[in-house]
Amino acid sequence: xxxxxxxxxRLLFMVAVIxxxxxxxxxxxxxxxxxxxxxxxxxxxxxxxxxxxYISNAWVTLAETFLGFLLGxxxxxSLGTVVALSRRTEFYLYPFIVMFQSMPKVALAPIVVIWFxxxxxxxxxxxxxxxxxxxxxxxxxxxxxTDPDRLxxxxxxxxxxxxxxxxxxxxxxxPYIMAGIEVAMIFxxxxxxxxxxxxxxxxxxxxxxxxxxxxxxxxxxxxxIILSFFGLGFSVILxxxxxxxxxxxxxxxxxxxxxxxx
Amino acid sequence: MTAKAAIRxxxxxxxxxxxxxxxVALSDIGFSVGEGEFTVFVGPSGCxxxxxxxxxxxxxxxxxxxxEIQGEAITGPRRDTGVVFQSPVLFPWRTVLDNVLLPIDVLxxxxxxxxxxxxxxxxxxxLSSFExxxxxxxxxxxxxxxxxxxxxxHDPKLLLMDEPFGALDALTRENMNMELQRxxxxxxxxxxxxxxxxxxxxxxxxxxxxxxxxxGRIVRDIRIDIPRPRDLSVANTxxxxxxxxxxxxxxxxxxxxx
Numbered sequence: 001x002x003x004x005x006x007x008x009x010r011l012l013f014m015v016a017v018i019x020x021x022x023x024x025x026x027x028x029x030x031x032x033x034x035x036x037x038x039x040x041x042x043x044x045x046x047x048x049x050x051x052x053x054y055i056s057n058a059w060v061t062l063a064e065t066f067l068g069f070l071l072g073x074x075x076x077x078s079l080g081t082v083v084a085l086s087r088r089t090e091f092y093l094y095p096f097i098v099m100f101q102s103m104p105k106v107a108l109a110p111i112v113v114i115w116f117x118x119x120x121x122x123x124x125x126x127x128x129x130x131x132x133x134x135x136x137x138x139x140x141x142x143x144x145x146t147d148p149d150r151l152x153x154x155x156x157x158x159x160x161x162x163x164x165x166x167x168x169x170x171x172x173x174x175p176y177i178m179a180g181i182e183v184a185m186i187f188x189x190x191x192x193x194x195x196x197x198x199x200x201x202x203x204x205x206x207x208x209x210x211x212x213x214x215x216x217x218x219x220x221x222x223x224x225i226i227l228s229f230f231g232l233g234f235s236v237i238l239x240x241x242x243x244x245x246x247x248x249x250x251x252x253x254x255x256x257x258x259x260x261x262x
Numbered sequence: 263m264t265a266k267a268a269i270r271x272x273x274x275x276x277x278x279x280x281x282x283x284x285x286v287a288l289s290d291i292g293f294s295v296g297e298g299e300f301t302v303f304v305g306p307s308g309c310x311x312x313x314x315x316x317x318x319x320x321x322x323x324x325x326x327x328x329x330e331i332q333g334e335a336i337t338g339p340r341r342d343t344g345v346v347f348q349s350p351v352l353f354p355w356r357t358v359l360d361n362v363l364l365p366i367d368v369l370x371x372x373x374x375x376x377x378x379x380x381x382x383x384x385x386x387x388x389l390s391s392f393e394x395x396x397x398x399x400x401x402x403x404x405x406x407x408x409x410x411x412x413x414x415x416h417d418p419k420l421l422l423m424d425e426p427f428g429a430l431d432a433l434t435r436e437n438m439n440m441e442l443q444r445x446x447x448x449x450x451x452x453x454x455x456x457x458x459x460x461x462x463x464x465x466x467x468x469x470x471x472x473x474x475x476x477x478g479r480i481v482r483d484i485r486i487d488i489p490r491p492r493d494l495s496v497a498n499t500x501x502x503x504x505x506x507x508x509x510x511x512x513x514x515x516x517x518x519x520x
Binding site for chain 2: 147149150153155156157158159163167168171174248249250
């Protein structure tokens with residue numbers, strides 16, 4: 001939609017903003033523990049990566065996020081399916097779902113750390129908890145969105161409930177599920193980081209916390225850069241996956257369906 | 263009727279709800295359809311014709327009366343029945359060919375064995391070069407043809423069609439009528455076809471059963487004696503006009519058309 005010259009301009013604009021920040025921070029002599037200069041952040045980033053400190057902790061956070069994500073997705077898909085297909089289950093679980101929905105899930109992190117300790121387990125659980133809900137809600141909505149005519153068609157062929165599920169309901173729900181997974185991926189990173197804030201032995205969130213105590217703001221900014229690259233990486237992977245799986249869905253061809261927002 | 267009855271319906275009544283608030287959708291419906299006959303039910307919306315079809319498909323149950331296919335009471339959906347719906351009802355994640363093979367998958371028949379049939383039917387419907395396409399890449403008329411081909415792929419004895427061309431524009435609709443006649447003359451299925459278009463009914467039918475609403479019942483059974491194959495110019499003949507007038511007057515007389 002925008003030509004090459006706009007892409008160049010956009011890049012120049014970004015560079016100008018960073019240079020402006022550098023200049024203003026130096027000109028007004030802003031203390032480094034309030035707002036460090038971009039060059040100081042870059043130095044911190046390089047130092048952290050070279051020393052291996054960032055790499056080893058990044059692996060920990062990535063592993064926690066990924067395991068939490070998997071656990072959250074597994075629970076959300078299975079519970080979502082049960083709730084969507086059984087009105088009775090929905091009836092009994094509904095109060096819990098509503099209560100859980102209105103609660104900020106990250107607020108559970110301190111309790112989770114008490115229950116599961118300072119190691120990786122508590123981060124995985126926290127990541128799973130935060131990732132779980134948006135995906136479960138989307139799974140339910142997706143499975144319930146089955147077109148009644150398509151259902152009649154399957155029934156007119158005497159399809160078994162399992163056939164109806166695998167041939168119709170599940171593929172039909174995929175656009176919703178993928179939108180939920182997209183959100184869950186980002187949310188699991190949030191869940192892992194917050195749990196690391198509360199108490200951890202390793203991880204990027206733990207690093208941010210300890211740098212905060214020593215007023216190393218440039219270091220914290222450099223870790224934020226790493227974290228946003230994580231998020232970017234996740235969304236690139238998922239976009240590719242979506243393109244492969246949902247080529248048939250009109251709304252994902254035009255980027256429409258969105259899940260719950262943080 | 264000399265032919266063996268493919269469908270026999272007697273005293274069929276369908277009510278929704280109970281007591282004084284009950285809605286009688288169908289009242290004392292009785293008819294029988296011979297093997298290979300093309301029977302069209304025509305009537306305004308609310309005359310219960312879709313309800314009747316649902317009962318024949320086995321997706322709904324009658325409140326009273328009997329309905330038999332091939333001499334057996336209908337207890338649920340049957341393997342020897344193909345259904346065509348108002349909309350094409352295709353699965354967008356399946357190719358045209360895979361959509362056509364859906365009944366084969368559901369009925370756990372051998373895909374390889376039916377592949378030739380599926381391709382043959384697709385070519386008959388002029389869709390050969392589209393078998394690898396997805397439904398959303400086809401026009402509305404083509405999609406509906408895929409729906410018809412799908413209903414035929416497992417070689418059902420009975421084809422039940424619920425206003426299959428209602429959503430198409432007038433020109434496409436006429437073409438589809440001709441296509442359907444051609445397919446039917448080649449395969450000679452027993453067809454139950456539901457429509458609210460009087461001309462479509464007369465054009466396609468061996469017999470037109472006229473239905474009126476509140477409560478839904480059959481008011482006349484008209485045999486259409488126009489030789490086949492009929493083309494669209496048939497609609498300009500006096501005989502055709504005569505049949506159309508007869509049906510319209512019946513519907514007018516019963517106040518079905520406001």
